[in-house]
Each structure stands twice: as structure tokens, then as C-alpha cells.
Amino acid sequence: MSFILEARNIKKSFDGVVALSDANFTLNQGEICGLVGANGSGKTTFARIISGLIRPDSGRLYLYGSQIHLKSHHEAEKLEISMVHQNLSLIPEMTVWENINLGRESATPLGILKKEEALNRAEEALQELKVNISLYDRVSQLAPSDKQLLEIVKALSRSPKILILDEPTASLGFKQVEILFEKLNQLKNNRVSVIFISHRIWEITRICDRLVAFRNGKTVGEVDFRQQPRDERLIIPLITGKKENEDDKSIHEKRPYQSFDTHQIVLEVDNLSKKEKLYNVSFKIREGEIVGLGGLNGQGQEEILLILSGYLRKTSGKVKINNQEVFIKNSGQAIERGIFLVPGDRQKEGLFLNHNVFTNLIYPQVALKQQRFLLSLKEMRQAVNATIKTISLIPPDPRKLVSHLSGGNQQKVVIGKWLSLSPKILLLNDPTKGVDVETRRNLYKIIADLSSQGVSVLLYASDNEELIANCDRVLIVFEGQIVEEICGEGICEENLIACSLRIQ
Numbered sequence: 001m002s003f004i005l006e007a008r009n010i011k012k013s014f015d016g017v018v019a020l021s022d023a024n025f026t027l028n029q030g031e032i033c034g035l036v037g038a039n040g041s042g043k044t045t046f047a048r049i050i051s052g053l054i055r056p057d058s059g060r061l062y063l064y065g066s067q068i069h070l071k072s073h074h075e076a077e078k079l080e081i082s083m084v085h086q087n088l089s090l091i092p093e094m095t096v097w098e099n100i101n102l103g104r105e106s107a108t109p110l111g112i113l114k115k116e117e118a119l120n121r122a123e124e125a126l127q128e129l130k131v132n133i134s135l136y137d138r139v140s141q142l143a144p145s146d147k148q149l150l151e152i153v154k155a156l157s158r159s160p161k162i163l164i165l166d167e168p169t170a171s172l173g174f175k176q177v178e179i180l181f182e183k184l185n186q187l188k189n190n191r192v193s194v195i196f197i198s199h200r201i202w203e204i205t206r207i208c209d210r211l212v213a214f215r216n217g218k219t220v221g222e223v224d225f226r227q228q229p230r231d232e233r234l235i236i237p238l239i240t241g242k243k244e245n246e247d248d249k250s251i252h253e254k255r256p257y258q259s260f261d262t263h264q265i266v267l268e269v270d271n272l273s274k275k276e277k278l279y280n281v282s283f284k285i286r287e288g289e290i291v292g293l294g295g296l297n298g299q300g301q302e303e304i305l306l307i308l309s310g311y312l313r314k315t316s317g318k319v320k321i322n323n324q325e326v327f328i329k330n331s332g333q334a335i336e337r338g339i340f341l342v343p344g345d346r347q348k349e350g351l352f353l354n355h356n357v358f359t360n361l362i363y364p365q366v367a368l369k370q371q372r373f374l375l376s377l378k379e380m381r382q383a384v385n386a387t388i389k390t391i392s393l394i395p396p397d398p399r400k401l402v403s404h405l406s407g408g409n410q411q412k413v414v415i416g417k418w419l420s421l422s423p424k425i426l427l428l429n430d431p432t433k434g435v436d437v438e439t440r441r442n443l444y445k446i447i448a449d450l451s452s453q454g455v456s457v458l459l460y461a462s463d464n465e466e467l468i469a470n471c472d473r474v475l476i477v478f479e480g481q482i483v484e485e486i487c488g489e490g491i492c493e494e495n496l497i498a499c500s501l502r503i504q
């Protein structure tokens with residue numbers, strides 16, 4: 001069979017760091033092929049090579065059976081290869097319609113794109129994915145999920161023959177994921193080939209016809225769902241490198257049910273409102289309890305977390321900690337009270353990208369912890385090395401620049417920063433976005449351990465699976481209000497969807 005795309009023995013290193021040592025990959029026409037692997041296994045590097053953004057050190061690429069040597073992204077686009085980037089490629093200062101049309105001028109005969117034509121194209125492209133944003137909004141003003149959708153719209157508007165999606169659903173809610181999947185199936189029926197990179201195994205088993213797995217920069221296996229069952233147990237061992245019996249705990253194993261009724265109320269939120277965003281939100285969290293914020297994306301979950309962590313001012317309402325009213329005017333005041341936020345946008349809010357892992361991990365300890373004595377360099381190194389181990393950072397090198405880490409490993413640093421500070425209340429804003437399945441399990445184990453030591457957790461996760469597996473209670477947020485509360489065994493996919501869509 002001749003493949004639409006074939007990659008043989010691709011190798012790529014960055015300053016001595018081997019990202020790909022032997023990547024092999026094939027893609028058939030009109031199929032959706034998953035690309036899976038742990039954080040840092042080389043998926044994005046591979047995707048960037050086949051979309052012409054970087055060149056391999058060695059290896060061969062074939063398109064329709066003929067060898068190609070991509071020298072630029074532009075060349076890949078001419079060959080009808082488009083990529084949806086994990087770290088979005090949009091220009092924040094430009095508008096939605098300008099971003100969609102960016103680079104299109106060169107595809108027109110005179111190198112000029114008429115404004116009216118460009119606006120129409122952009123409008124049509126947005127409608128294709130049912131994206132409800134204005135053509136004239138600046139990208140910097142958009143919510144993360146809208147930015148992600150726009151990135152997808154932009155790639156689709158090029159009518160590619162090969163579409164590469166690098167973690168396209170990481171910031172999307174389930175309804176948006178459904179629309180995307182519908183579109184991908186349509187593309188497949190129109191003989192478009194799709195490479196789909198995701199850490200959400202249920203997405204891979206649901207949408208892909210086949211998958212290829214990378215481990216440490218090498219292709220280690222393939223599963224063809226046309227001949228093999230859509231079973232996560234075939235996939236996870238390929239990612240982790242552990243045999244099935246070493247790894248037979250399901251990633252969705254549910255937190256055992258326990259009652260918190262007798263535990264002390266740590267956080268009490270009473271009639272919290274924020275103009276045009278939140279309306280009379282009230283809830284309590286008890287010591288050691290993990291409470292989820294569910295609902296469709298962008299219903300006010302993020303605003304609740306931002307107000308409690310001092311990044312956003314409330315319009316009215318009360319917040320009590322241990323039965324005492326507190327006034328949180330900035331993030332420093334939240335931290336003083338033991339409230340820590342793990343932010344959603346790691347690039348923007350969570351990291352000093354141009355500093356190394358050591359600086360990023362030690363910063364909160366040095367700058368924020370009220371210590372009587374300064375830590376010695378030796379103690380700092382010990383602390384950082386312990387955190388690197390806990391978060392299984394790859395590579396486990398404190399000197400590595402954070403901007404040179406893979407996306408998932410950057411997120412591990414964001415979480416690692418706060419673990420050493422003994423929080424009282426941990427606010428998590430989609431903490432495992434882009435984190436691989438094994439690390440995600442380890443991180444939730446750390447969060448469960450913290451909760452068993454009495455830390456109270458408020459978790460927003462865009463993936464319902466994470467709420468189901470890890471929460472004692474889930475509050476459903478709809479149009480800025482808490483409209484439902486689901487507890488224990490009642491926290492299941494069916495209930496979460498029904499309550500989020502208000503169809504109960």
C-alpha cells in the first residue's frame with residue numbers, strides 16, 4: 001500500500017538533547033492516526049518536522065511515495081500540510097479575521113487579499129466549527145478555549161490534505177470537543193488525513209482509526225483499531241513502557257467515597273458576585289475535601305478561582321476561611337492565607353520561561369515563604385531535586401531552560417512550584433492540561449495525598465474524566481451560577497453532561 005505520508009528513521013537533537021532518535025511513521029489517505037507518547041517523547045518535534053518548521057538531522061520523508069525535503073513551513077503549506085500548534089501560533093495584537101487570513105496573501109495570484117474577501121473567508125471558516133466570536137475581536141482578548149478554536153479554524157481554512165493537530169482539545173470543553181470530532185470525521189470522509197496528538201486516551205480510542213506510539217524519541221508500536229479493540233490497556237503500556245500487569249490500574253480509578261460532614265469548614269463562599277460574570281455563588285469546602293467545578297467551558301469557573309486567589313476583584317459577597325471573613329485584594333494576600341493557585345495558562349501565568357527549572361521551582365520558596373532563615377544553596381538544591389523527582393520531570397535537569405522543556409513538562413514545573421509550600425487551600429485551574437497519562441495519575445496521587453493531610457482542593461478540569469476520578473463533590477457552574485451539586489457515586493459522565501447542559 002502506498003502511504004500519503006511516510007517518515008523513516010527521523011533523528012533530531014537540540015544542543016545535544018535527543019528529541020527524536022528513530023521516528024518512523026506512516027499515514028494513509030482518509031484516516032485519523034493518533035500519535036501518543038509520554039511528555040517529552042518527541043511528538044511535537046516530529047509534528048514540527050513534517051510541517052516544515054524545523055529540519056531533521058537525518059532521516060527521510062515521503063509524500064505520495066516521493067521523497068520531500070521541507071525547507072520551510074511555507075513549503076509544507078504549499079504541499080497542503082497544515083498544523084494546529086500546541087503553543088498557539090496566533091498573533092495576539094491582531095484581530096480574529098486577520099489571524100485567519102495570515103499568510104494567505106501569498107496564495108493569491110497578485111499577493112493581495114481583498115478585505116471583503118478576507119472577511120467572508122474568515123466568517124465561513126468560523127461557522128464551519130460553530131465558533132461564536134467576533135471577527136473584529138483582538139486575539140489577546142479571547143478566552144483560552146476560543147484561541148484554541150481559532151487556531152483550528154485557521155488551519156482548516158487552508159483546506160489541507162494533511163492536518164496535524166497537536167493537543168487540540170487541551171483547553172476545550174466537552175461540547176467543543178464533540179464539534180471538533182464531528183468535523184474531523186467529515187474531513188476523513190472527504191479523504192483528508194489527520195494526525196491527532198493527545199494525552200486523553202479516551203479521545204484516541206474514540207476518534208482514531210490507528211495510532212503510533214513514541215517513547216524516548218523512538219517509534220515503539222502501533223495499534224490498528226480496524227483490527228484491534230479500542231482498549232486503553234493496549235495503549236497505556238506502549239506509552240509508559242511498563243507491562244500491562246505492572247500498570248493495570250485504570251487511569252480512571254475513582255477516589256473512594258467518604259463523608260466529610262464532620263470535617264471542619266475551611267472555605268466558605270457566600271453570595272459571591274462579579275459584574276456580568278458571577279451571580280450569588282455560595283459553597284463550602286471542608287478540610288481535606290476535593291471539590292470540582294464542572295459545567296461547560298467558560299461559565300465562570302475560572303473567575304471563581306481568580307477571585308479566591310486575589311487575581312480578580314469581586315463585586316460583592318463574602319469569603320470566610322476557618323469561619324473568619326477575609327479580604328483578598330491581591331495574590332500576595334491569598335498566598336499569606338495559604339491559598340495557592342495553579343494557573344491554567346502555563347506560558348503566560350505560571351512560568352519564567354527564560355529561566356531554568358531551578359529558578360522556577362525555588363522562586364516561591366525564596367520569594368514568598370515567610371521564613372526566619374534563608375535556605376542555603378545546598379538546601380535549595382535538595383528541595384529542587386526532591387520536587388523534580390516528585391513531578392517526574394523529563395529531563396530531570398534543574399539547569400534546563402523552561403522554554404526548552406516539552407509542553408507537558410512545563411506544566412509539571414507549574415504544579416511543582418506550589419507543592420513545597422504547604423498550601424491550606426489549593427485552587428487548580430485545569431492543572432494537567434497537556435500532561436501525559438502516567439504523570440497525570442501521579443499528580444492526582446500527590447493531590448490526594450495533600451488532601452489526606454488536610455489540604456482542601458477546588459479543582460476546575462476541562463476533562464470530565466478528571467472530575468469523575470478525583471472529586472468528592474462537583475459543583476456545576478452555568479452562566480455564572482452554581483446550579484447543581486453532585487456527590488460521590490453520582491459523579492459520572494452522564495450526570496455531569498446532563499447537569500452542564502441543564503437537561504435534567
Ligand SMILES: Nc1ncnc2c1ncn2[C@@H]1O[C@H](COP(=O)(O)OP(=O)(O)OP(=O)(O)O)[C@@H](O)[C@H]1O
Binds near residue numbers: 037039
Ligand atoms: N527548542 C528546543 N530546545 C531544546 N530542547 C528541546 C527543544 N524542543 C524540544 N526539546 C526537547 O526535546 C524533547 C522532545 O520534546 P517534544 O516537545 O517533542 O515532546 P512531546 O512528546 O511533544 O511532549 P509533550 O507531550 O510534553 O508536549 C524534550 O526533551 C524537550 O525538552
